Amino acid sequence: MIVTNDFEVRVGARTLLEAPGQMLRVQPGDRIGLVGRNGAGKTTTMRILAGETQPYGGSITSSGPIGYLPQDSREGNIEQTARDRVLSARGLDEMKKRMLKQQEIMESTDNEKHRDKAIRKYSRLEEEYQALGGYEADSQCAQICDNLGLPHRVLDQQLKTLSGGQRRRVELAQILFAASAGSGKSQTTLLLDEPTNHLDADSITWLRGFLAKHEGGLVMISHDVELLESVVNKVWFLDAVRAEVDIYNMGFKKYLDARATDEARRRRERANAEKKASALKKQAAKLGAKATKAAAAKQMLARADRMINELDEVRVGDRVASIKFPEPAPCGKTPMNAQGLTKMYGSLEVFAGVDLAIDKGSRVVVLGYNGAGKTTLLKLLAGVERTDGEGGIVSGHGLRIGYFAQEHDNIDVEKTVWENTLDACPDAGQQDLRGLLGAFMFSGDKLEQPAGTLSGGEKTRLSLATLVSSRANVLLLDEPTNNLDPQSREQVLDALATYTGAVVLVTHDPGAVKALKPERVIIMPDGDEDMWSDDYMEIVELA
Template identity: 60%
Template sequence: MLQVKDIEVRAAARLLLAPISFQVIPGDRIGLVGRNGAGKTTLTRILAGEGLPAGGTVNRSGQLGYLPQDPRSGDPEQIARDRVLGARGLDQAMRRMRRAEETMATAGGSTRQEAMDAYSRAEAAFVAAGGYAAESEAARIAANLGLADRVLGQPLKTLSGGQRRRIELARILFSDADTLLLDEPTNHLDADSVVWLRSYLQTYPGGLIVISHDTELLDAVVNKVFHLDANRAELDIYSMNWKRYLAQRETDEKRRRRELANAERKAGQLMAQADKMRAKATKAVAAQNMAKRAEKLLAGVEGERVQDQVARIRFPEPAPCGKTPLRGFDLSKSYGSLEVFTAVDLAIDKGSKVVILGLNGAGKTTMLRILAGIEDPSSGRVELGHGARVGYYAQEHETLEVARSVLDNMKSSSPNLNDTDVRKVLGSFLFSGDDVEKPAKVLSGGEKTRLALAMLVVSAANVLLLDEPTNNLDPASRAEVLNAIRTYAGAVVLVTHDPGAVAALEPDRVLVLPDGVEDLWSDDYAELVDLA
């Protein structure tokens, strides 16, 4: 349970949320919505105890589970299964049981007896924490999130960004927390996992706040909507489901327009009468009072609310290049004995559009990182053709230097632009004033997406490597990205779970991993996009 009293949220000097009080009790399933950069992620971090409000208090009772947009938790050497089981403390008991088993298998005499006693103690602790039934429950949750048993047996460092995020989601759902705070939980989930998650959250008995741009999830799950209005820095609370909220918002806007029109009409009549009365000295005071009444009438009406701004996203005019700006020869990637993909050949021709498909963990992100020169293949090589300029959009935003400011990140990607031009581009991506001086680490997922895309815009790249470019975006910003993909004249290699992004790209070829099969695009492959 959360009790929030007079909480105020700021980013430096900028007010994100005026003081507001609310509570989250068992059975509340709240959709927290608003445009990118409104402060949703900042608010949830504060609710989770990972940030401090500018004012007010947050009281937490019971266990809280928090899924941030970019989870980086866990020891990279830790086994994925242990990371999930650790939510209930089962991992430590299981590790002690494994060590005891290893000793029992090799030792004898008193050492073996000590190991047997240690195993008994560890097993008792394991059973007390839920035991084998809890382990089975964790495995079931993981499987429903698309995590195979093979993946659960791997160290975290060997997993893709999408797999790591699903491990964190599995851990939080398994934790049996009283309150869940989930920031974009459907990112990196395939279609079946999204359907399962909707069903799970529909029956979740605790309190829930979910940030999501997946309207089907919101429609299926939430029974309250908190709308964070960035223009007013206020939280509008609707105690109703998603469809009723949408209808109520439209009704409220029509009412505000109607009230404003009526107030303007009446105020106009009062001002006209006041102007006539001012001509007579004996009625000057009455005229002044009438004018004040008109001003008061207008001041008491809210009127239409300011529409949210949308970033103007247009990818660069590509620099001239040769016929085939990017090639990969016999590319393979392994982590120890784990083979991700082998012997993949591909050629990215000038202006070509390629989609990389494959199940989660098939190596799609790894392939893009290798093509971008960020990661080395285990074997094979990448060659750049004449005039090739590669721009890479990373789904985890690791291309951003998080300790540096928004402005400095942009300057590093566009050394030939002067300060004024850089600020102009940032302004079109909704970074203005003091916002450009913020360190990238404090940005929300949507803001990081906008910054990374802005850096691509000034790069003059002729090959774009895009890894889930529509994640974390509100519907209006997503539409801008899709249009930018649609109109870009250079080559694109795209990894996405978003069928709309593939439709916008109009691909001519597909690369299927881990087999490395390269084929002409057909609509048959479209059915695999949201399963990948």
């Protein structure tokens, strides 16, 4: 259970949310959709509810375990295996290590006293392990991971060998594994920020069913409308204009209707009030011309102002970022040629001997199962990572690369929005950069905001903004529509459709593929190349 007390959220000098009293409550059985435009404060509010940071004003009271999935999951010991990371949710990983240590002593020592002591310790640990469901836990862990698209072979790999998408699914599996503990009702409050990122269609379907049956509390940020409709029974709408939260005790479909009704009512009331206020002001103007009527005129003007000020504020239409990709710089016929690209993690081969020629203006989609190396391929093409072996990238005449990383690795979270932009675009004029950032909805105090406090959607917009001034003629885009609200996503799709340079795209979003109108497809991990066919569209969401 989580309860806020006179809750206030700020970033810099900007107030994102004020919730007086104990307005926000998360109780067992509450499945709350936290919604609002990008930048309204959803991710910041979620971090505070999770105890990751403190509110500007007020306090948070919580009881029971909390499972928090941030948008950027980079926590944990990267030397740990995926299986141990999931099992750590119940402390079973450490218990297994202690059992193995006692077992080694039992098998290796010649000292009878040491052996007897190890036997007693092992028996005590095994009894505790069994009481915590340890022997069933391995099977349950594997089942949850499988449902989230993590194959069995991944469970015994170290986290450092996994892709960003696999790492995030391991974190989600750990949280869901913890929430499944015990035979009674779950006491875990789940706080999930865009939980469907990196999930394929089958995994999303399974997750919907899991969350719909979850008996503890749940607060979820998601742009997946189907997920919200099937899971949510309450909605918190963060209004960026009023810095307030509207609470709807209903499912998501009914909330959409209720909010539309609320907005229509506010517009009607304001129109009527403005009409009456205008009439009062005209009458006051007539009276004010006579000295004896000046007091009455002043009262009429005050009444007219009260009529407007006492109304609920009409929500102004959300601003939308003006997202356009750069005008590509001139280049040769084949600006990029990749030969024999290979990636290894220790003895684990991700892919080997991949060849790829990127011609001027070509449009390529990279497909493959989760963990097949799609993101790694883009990192090699971008020069962020080096190929293993003798392969490499041959740069053609005029090559300029623009790389969009799905994990926002190109953003320094310790620096401000403005500092990140200057680093990414050192040759651009400052006035031009301010205009560019303004088009992407970064202006005023937002420029001085630390990038680490931005929401996932805002980080996406910042990353896209830095691409624009690059004049790149080869764009490497890794899930560019992740975390975006519907309006911003449409802007990205329009930008994809009109960009005239070359694009190599990794995405689970069928809309992004349709906007790109690809000519070729690369199937990972083998690197097989084929001409694009609409038959491939069936596997985009599964890739």
